[in-house]
Amino acid sequence: MPIVPIEIDAGLIARLLEEMSQHGSDGGTGVSRVAYSPEWSDAISTYRGWCETAGLESRLDAAGNVWARLEGTRTGPCVVTGSHTDTQVPGGRYDGTLGWLAGFVAVAALKEQFGAPIRSIEVVGFCEEEGSRFPGNFWGSRAITGAIRAGEADRIVGWDGMTVAQAMRHVDLDPSLLPSAERSDIDRFVELHIEQGPVLESEGLAIGIVDVITGMRHYLVTLQGTANHAGAFPMDLRRDPVVAMADVVQQLTTHVESLGRPAVTTIGRIEVTPNGGAIVADRVEFVIDVRHPEPSVFEGLCANVEETVQRCAGTRGLEYEWSVIADHEPTPSDPGMVADLLETMEQLGLPPRVMHSGAGHDAMQMAQRSNMAMIFVRSKDGRSHTPVEFSNTEDIVRGIEVLAQYLYRVCYD
């Protein structure tokens, strides 16, 4: 179908991003706004004020997800867009926040320019995605898909020592009402998000459409050796877990580099005990992050991780154990939605780039119940989870145009 002209106000989205960044402002362009914090509550209030001004009905669900609804003329399932309201500590102004506010700007523009749609549209701001206050993440989207287990709010303890339930009560949310946040009337979910990687930039492209969210597994590995004096204990008698950890990092990196893109394996967290400069370590704990968008390659990478840990520990005579602390199979987008989004891009004169998402997103969770796709906006230098993350307004407007056109296509016709 042909496209209609939809005006997206560049000044508006720039101003909203700027104003929202003040809620949790953390030096320069940094933002620290964790779920259920005072800054977070203020952000939600500010946003609901904008909804009211735009004539969009808003509400907070029992989990703390904020919804703005543009009622359709026909009853039935609705189409949802949005992203998360929380940030890393410190994060930047765009991760999550951009998709949330982009959804608002797109829907406000549609309402102003075309009035009520046929199918209802909602914009969601997920309350918690980053895991920056509580271990694990996707708390908000899991509430919507009914994936939160009974008692979980009391069991999950945040980095500040407070449970999710306690933190919720601090912002007047009642954890016992969590089941009421579940939705079964969402037909399609489309999330706009910054890429958080360098692929679009390296190809000179502003926008990409995600056809699959990578599979991701986190192994927490413990290698147990024997602490000894760094001077008095000969190399040949040592059981040094730091050396075995280095072997693991080296072998996994060599293997994944030989596979080439999009395979990635990362060791970003290492804890050495007792961590003394003159002591052969007793124990090393580290996290291995494994990702690939293709299920068979992903499983192969994971199997290789397990073999490598076992082999390297064995070579050094160490005890070892691992546990899987996060595990997400690759999540494909809905092919029909991807095709529609790509056609929309072409109609807008944008090269129709398809790509995988190397990061996890609420969209992954939403895909358990709804058709899903994502729109990526170019990130400067591929940076994210840092105050320096940046996407320029021109790219952002192109992304919102794609989103607005897509919503028009599926909701107004």
Next chain:
Amino acid sequence: MPIVPIEIDAGLIARLLEEMSQHGSDGGTGVSRVAYSPEWSDAISTYRGWCETAGLESRLDAAGNVWARLEGTRTGPCVVTGSHTDTQVPGGRYDGTLGWLAGFVAVAALKEQFGAPIRSIEVVGFCEEEGSRFPGNFWGSRAITGAIRAGEADRIVGWDGMTVAQAMRHVDLDPSLLPSAERSDIDRFVELHIEQGPVLESEGLAIGIVDVITGMRHYLVTLQGTANHAGAFPMDLRRDPVVAMADVVQQLTTHVESLGRPAVTTIGRIEVTPNGGAIVADRVEFVIDVRHPEPSVFEGLCANVEETVQRCAGTRGLEYEWSVIADHEPTPSDPGMVADLLETMEQLGLPPRVMHSGAGHDAMQMAQRSNMAMIFVRSKDGRSHTPVEFSNTEDIVRGIEVLAQYLYRVCYD
């Protein structure tokens, strides 16, 4: 010269070690007794009580080293034995404490059995060796050799935030008097110490004589890369300092293992920033501990460390820097003292084993002013700097016999 029978009371040394371990007792066999702490003061008082009972004159010098003196009939330089009074946190009952109390038992036995020597003998308990309260170490022995620089007591801040000067005043020591602790009348220093390694045990030997204390250098290395998203950032564009650190560990370990004993290189301390499981690290700081007793091999090992860091950082496109935070050249024992000690061992029916010390000791500092040698006592499983460190009483008595015979040889004849 022939040896005379000298009786060493096994029950006495066992009892003194047990009683001393109560000062700073830290669960089971653990001892945490840092310099200038209340536990440390109590330990010194207890010890001085034992000296009084044994008829040995004792004093605390301006640094807090405790001295017990058995006056000789002839004036002139004296012979000193002893070790340190402080422990790791938690350490065990033997590191330092054994050499200190062994000296006391040997000298008390000599006094009781032979009366006054010709040359004066002193037993020293160094106030601080471990660096377990203040960074750096050898504070006590450096006071004795005049190696403490003006103002140092005010500049060194301990792990608890207190300066050395403040900690000294807490136990009624006046830092301005530190220079008075210097001694220039010590002709020979012999330190008995647990081996802290597995060499004697692996050879079925109780006692060894140290002919050289290893050279030791600590490099604090920083590798600076770029933090990025572990999923969204391709391997080929990363600047990951964890991978480069692993390369360094792997290459240094391979190199030093190919050299065989006594070369050792240890990475026991690693700090990753920001240390997130899903974040390519921004920076890794780690300590490389390099040791070898032969000066030319030691320098070669250090040169290889520097080249390896540079090469591995370069391969990954990282910035790097290092600083040397501890540096001790190999310290040879006095050959005449070693020969005398070995002859004494043979006369006592002990295999005359010569070995290097892989650990640093106060003896290293004392060697700047005096002839020096060390007597090592077998360590169970080579363990030290842990509550499980252990040496059996039979071995300990053999070590004290060697020490007492040596002191008799040089002071009574």
